[in-house]
Amino acid sequence: MNQYIRKLLVQLLVLGLVCLGFALNVGAQATVNLNTHTPAISPPNADLSIRWFKDNSPQMGGTLLTPAQVAAAPAGVYYVSYYSTSKDCYSPASKLVVATNTCPGTSVDLRTHTSGTPPSGSTQKWYKDAALTMEYDATVPVGASATYYTAYVDTATGCQSPASIVVVAISTCTINVTNSCPITTVNLNTAPEFGSPTNQPGSTTRTFHSGPIASDANKLSGTAVTAAGAGTYYVAYYDAVGGCYSPTTKVVVTITDCFCYKPVVTDANTYTSLQGITSLARTGAQYNTLITDKQSAWTILEAKTKGFVINRVTFNVSGNPVGIAPANFVEGMMVYDTTNNCLKLYTSVDGGTTFAWYCLTTQTCPTN
Numbered sequence: 001m002n003q004y005i006r007k008l009l010v011q012l013l014v015l016g017l018v019c020l021g022f023a024l025n026v027g028a029q030a031t032v033n034l035n036t037h038t039p040a041i042s043p044p045n046a047d048l049s050i051r052w053f054k055d056n057s058p059q060m061g062g063t064l065l066t067p068a069q070v071a072a073a074p075a076g077v078y079y080v081s082y083y084s085t086s087k088d089c090y091s092p093a094s095k096l097v098v099a100t101n102t103c104p105g106t107s108v109d110l111r112t113h114t115s116g117t118p119p120s121g122s123t124q125k126w127y128k129d130a131a132l133t134m135e136y137d138a139t140v141p142v143g144a145s146a147t148y149y150t151a152y153v154d155t156a157t158g159c160q161s162p163a164s165i166v167v168v169a170i171s172t173c174t175i176n177v178t179n180s181c182p183i184t185t186v187n188l189n190t191a192p193e194f195g196s197p198t199n200q201p202g203s204t205t206r207t208f209h210s211g212p213i214a215s216d217a218n219k220l221s222g223t224a225v226t227a228a229g230a231g232t233y234y235v236a237y238y239d240a241v242g243g244c245y246s247p248t249t250k251v252v253v254t255i256t257d258c259f260c261y262k263p264v265v266t267d268a269n270t271y272t273s274l275q276g277i278t279s280l281a282r283t284g285a286q287y288n289t290l291i292t293d294k295q296s297a298w299t300i301l302e303a304k305t306k307g308f309v310i311n312r313v314t315f316n317v318s319g320n321p322v323g324i325a326p327a328n329f330v331e332g333m334m335v336y337d338t339t340n341n342c343l344k345l346y347t348s349v350d351g352g353t354t355f356a357w358y359c360l361t362t363q364t365c366p367t368n
Contacts, residue, residue, distance in 0.1 A: 107141035181258035214245035
């Protein structure tokens, strides 16, 4: 490696591109444009270019990022290095860390982004500017995207180490929750999508709300929480000591249809079918065999070259079949609707108060 590239490495160190390493959960997918964190001093000639790598340095097998990946890098650990085209070599790499919140959390604790123990006689401090003049209280979680700088400060002399950078990228979290069949609602209190609330502050409880700004007025309770239907909700933490709510996280509940699959009866009992219709010219004992061999049916239809066709009728804008008088509608009547392309049943969904034609779209298991 020639001396010129080594000089550029020193410039990189002075610019504070060496950051503290930390373990990072990348569940939230905010991104950072790494181009905005490259050295302020551009390479002095066309032979040198800046390249970014993920997870490790180029010398240790890091993955070279494409320009698109550099422009939208998710949370993770990255390394920047100068590359010499003529020498086909890299300068020693400098590490840059991108931190983000883990949903449903909405902030980042800078204190978790440290590396080892401060040198003897020094303390670690955080700053909001590269000049290290605007000190930041790291006990306050970071709730907005920004760049922070940290350095070790000698308690006796006040001397500072070169600054390291943590780029915070806050994601707008949406938690997607769905039901678990056969239940067609969601209990928000126990939904597994929320995981274990390891980031929940002490003295707080988790609450759900109908609006994006949590308040007592829009706080949900009862079955609105324990049997939530499809829709948008908002989750927050309530601090009983301070009497206030945290910022909310959006929750989208989707309810999927639950299909019924009952297992076949395998006991020793026989369940002879009630009747059979065949086109195979069965007679006498042959017909009896049809309904005894094929168990548990109301009616058996048998054919080799014929299909079973439900009456096919068109439906009008009122939702009724054309050609059948409403006075002749009977509960349980079934036709094929050629207008809406579905099998329809005349029945009630409110316990017999009203009746109408409904498409049969969800598999179910009658018990009678």
